[in-house]
Amino acid sequence: xNCFDEMNGSGGDCRDAYRKISEWLENETPETLAxxxxxxxxxxxxxxxxxxxxxxxxxxxxxxxxxxxxxxxxSAEWNTIDTGCxxxxxxxxxxxxxxxxxxxxxxxxKVPQELVYQNPLYMPEVHGIDVPFGxxxxxxxxxxxxxxxxxxxxxxxNLRTPSGVSYMxxxxxxxxxxxxxxxxxxxxxxxxxxxEILLSNLRAVAPDNATGESSIVLMTPGRFxxxxxxxxxxxxxxxxxLVEGQDLFVEDGHVFMRTIAGPERVDVIYRRLDDEFxxxxxxxxxxxxxxxxxxxVLRQGNVTLANAIGNGIADDKSVYPYVPDMIRFxxxxxxxxxxxxxxxxxxxxxxxxxxxxxxxxxxxxVRGSGGYGMLVGPTSTTQEIEDYRKRVLADxxxxxxxxxxxxxxxxxxxxxxxxxxxxxLRPFVLAGKxxxxxxxxxxRVALRxxxxxxxxxxxxxxxxxxVLS
Amino acid sequence: MLSRSAEDLYWMARYVERAENTARLLDxxxxxxxxxxxxxxxxxxxxxxxxxxxxxxxxxxxxGEATPDNVLTYMALDEDNPSSIYSALKTARxxxxxxxxSITTEMWEALNTVWLELRDIDAGxxxxxxxxxxxxxIKERSHLFRGVAYGTMxxxxxxxxxxxxxxxxxxxxxxxxxxVKYHVLLPSADDVGGARDYHQWGAVLRSAASFTSYRKxxxxxxxxxxxxxxxxxxxxxxxxxxxxLNAVTETLDLLAPARKLESKxxxxxxxxxxxxxxxxxxxDKGLHEFLENFIERxxxxxxxxxxxxxxxxxxxxxxxx
Numbered sequence: 001x002n003c004f005d006e007m008n009g010s011g012g013d014c015r016d017a018y019r020k021i022s023e024w025l026e027n028e029t030p031e032t033l034a035x036x037x038x039x040x041x042x043x044x045x046x047x048x049x050x051x052x053x054x055x056x057x058x059x060x061x062x063x064x065x066x067x068x069x070x071x072x073x074x075s076a077e078w079n080t081i082d083t084g085c086x087x088x089x090x091x092x093x094x095x096x097x098x099x100x101x102x103x104x105x106x107x108x109x110k111v112p113q114e115l116v117y118q119n120p121l122y123m124p125e126v127h128g129i130d131v132p133f134g135x136x137x138x139x140x141x142x143x144x145x146x147x148x149x150x151x152x153x154x155x156x157x158n159l160r161t162p163s164g165v166s167y168m169x170x171x172x173x174x175x176x177x178x179x180x181x182x183x184x185x186x187x188x189x190x191x192x193x194x195x196e197i198l199l200s201n202l203r204a205v206a207p208d209n210a211t212g213e214s215s216i217v218l219m220t221p222g223r224f225x226x227x228x229x230x231x232x233x234x235x236x237x238x239x240x241x242l243v244e245g246q247d248l249f250v251e252d253g254h255v256f257m258r259t260i261a262g263p264e265r266v267d268v269i270y271r272r273l274d275d276e277f278x279x280x281x282x283x284x285x286x287x288x289x290x291x292x293x294x295x296x297v298l299r300q301g302n303v304t305l306a307n308a309i310g311n312g313i314a315d316d317k318s319v320y321p322y323v324p325d326m327i328r329f330x331x332x333x334x335x336x337x338x339x340x341x342x343x344x345x346x347x348x349x350x351x352x353x354x355x356x357x358x359x360x361x362x363x364x365x366v367r368g369s370g371g372y373g374m375l376v377g378p379t380s381t382t383q384e385i386e387d388y389r390k391r392v393l394a395d396x397x398x399x400x401x402x403x404x405x406x407x408x409x410x411x412x413x414x415x416x417x418x419x420x421x422x423x424x425l426r427p428f429v430l431a432g433k434x435x436x437x438x439x440x441x442x443x444r445v446a447l448r449x450x451x452x453x454x455x456x457x458x459x460x461x462x463x464x465x466x467v468l469s
Numbered sequence: 470m471l472s473r474s475a476e477d478l479y480w481m482a483r484y485v486e487r488a489e490n491t492a493r494l495l496d497x498x499x500x501x502x503x504x505x506x507x508x509x510x511x512x513x514x515x516x517x518x519x520x521x522x523x524x525x526x527x528x529x530x531x532x533g534e535a536t537p538d539n540v541l542t543y544m545a546l547d548e549d550n551p552s553s554i555y556s557a558l559k560t561a562r563x564x565x566x567x568x569x570x571s572i573t574t575e576m577w578e579a580l581n582t583v584w585l586e587l588r589d590i591d592a593g594x595x596x597x598x599x600x601x602x603x604x605x606x607i608k609e610r611s612h613l614f615r616g617v618a619y620g621t622m623x624x625x626x627x628x629x630x631x632x633x634x635x636x637x638x639x640x641x642x643x644x645x646x647x648x649v650k651y652h653v654l655l656p657s658a659d660d661v662g663g664a665r666d667y668h669q670w671g672a673v674l675r676s677a678a679s680f681t682s683y684r685k686x687x688x689x690x691x692x693x694x695x696x697x698x699x700x701x702x703x704x705x706x707x708x709x710x711x712x713x714l715n716a717v718t719e720t721l722d723l724l725a726p727a728r729k730l731e732s733k734x735x736x737x738x739x740x741x742x743x744x745x746x747x748x749x750x751x752x753d754k755g756l757h758e759f760l761e762n763f764i765e766r767x768x769x770x771x772x773x774x775x776x777x778x779x780x781x782x783x784x785x786x787x788x789x790x
Contacts, residue, residue: 046581046582047574096710222567223563223566223567232569232570235570236569236570241470241474241570242569242570243470243471244473246473247471247472247473257470257471258472258473258779259470259471259779260470260471260472260626260724260778260779261470261474262779309515462541
């Protein structure tokens, strides 16, 4: 596949953004790079920046491979990503607030009613609950891919409990330690204020009736969660208490935490626990991880959850094709970053087209994630394609199809030396009174030659992302 | 501070202290075993090391006999013995991992490093490095961890719970060690001053890092009642019961100056008893009884902390659903 390389473009001449990196690489030997990589690994391991791989013996702690070659974006490129993602998150928040209140967009016929209100991801339990500034998704991970010098697409939105930001922040720390001279030469914009912005947003969305200094906590499912390290890291960076469900309880319409000096009121919960576990009284009764009765406190407006419950309805893959219309409907603007063209297999014409072109397309389950359960046509065998065809025919509404994108590549240090590998980009958009981003992102890289799957559960690695000023 | 955090920090410190004390106990047993012995002295010696632990029966069920190898395996490496050095450091590290936001990075690194190294050590590896070197290594790591905690940790409530855990565990350990060793040694207490006795009591003192302190304080030969006095009543000996309880009561006062807590009352009474006690009275009435009673009261303080600081176990909703 002919694809765009972020260092060498399509032709082979080094692009401006990478000029200094290219010069630097010419003087580095594979031995030095390998030594730097080992050094980075040692730092990650010592800091305990690991993730748990489920299903392996005893949920082994593993490192996500870190590539020491940075990915570089110019300020113009960043400007597109920044304004495009901020625009998108504004529209998605407006959509969430709308479908949990009046449902104007449905009434206007822009989004099919059954797609929203008969979707299992729609949570009637939180219908009608007002949230400060209408913000439902305070932290959003927008997955962006690139196919050319000026071609960016949003691949998907993550509005529930997106993770990965600790890799963005710690990756930068490690890079500054390993390659100080590159930073001196390259004017890389800083990202360290992420935690500060997040904290001030969380303060801003405290309930109106919160008294004095609002009490903010980060709620984790616990130390056995795959992203536990990140929860610890963020709580530490913000200086807020890291709690588990068992530390919280509901009394007299408020949430309290158990402290050694007695119960203390909690106003804002940055939670990293999935919706269905949050309240055994409202959702899964067998969940011991959540806080019984917390939905009733939400309804009384006495606590704010970040992110709010029920966001799945906006980042569901079956709703994704409608995001550009949301931008037009709520903001009256044209999308700055386009969606990937998507065939909705619930519609007969789209289904017929997709079935004719399965071998060229990527087909995804609307509720799948983590790179599981998808078909990448061009790299699949005839047998795999035929098996997948049967699955699609059994329930077409469960699938969407997209063209196989020629994802851009970045120079990456692998076994055979420095070679191009496919990447994607997950910037984190922070919403409170205002919506903003730090100039950085979590770049995932598919380490296997030719692979388009960047998920860390499937052998992907990470890179530091540099935005030049 | 969260009650759960307080509890995790408290147990983290207790388990690090426990690992160190187990290493000390094994170390003293090896020192004693080096002396020429008669009859079943060796069995008595190693049996006494097992008797200190919380559940000696489980040792005999699984290992049968208290041989040096069996005792070492059980107390240093056995994953199923909750008080083994292995299990203690594993639990301490798990607690630390759960409280990464309450401890410093340096503390985490100190504990994580020793755990990662210990994980790869088996009986063969201990032989290779030498048993005494292994015990020294564990003691050093524990010292390092404590030093790092004192040198880096914010003096907040979390720090006080680390202190509480350390001193309650240390008091328990010193009392148990003295109790069991006193039993083993008592039969020969008549010929005080013999070379053998000197070595044995010297080993007990060394296990509590108090040999040179003894020399400085009492100057003369090693007398059992002096050893008991040193490890029970002296306020200037860092591992004595009195010193530990001083630290516990001070810490509780710092943690909750204005609150009337049952744990404060219980700890204060033990401390007062130690302050006004006399070693001859204690020995006359029975040292064993005294120590047994102390261990029981010390444990009660630990349990009372759970109530006073809301560290009570949480009701599990999932069971009924």
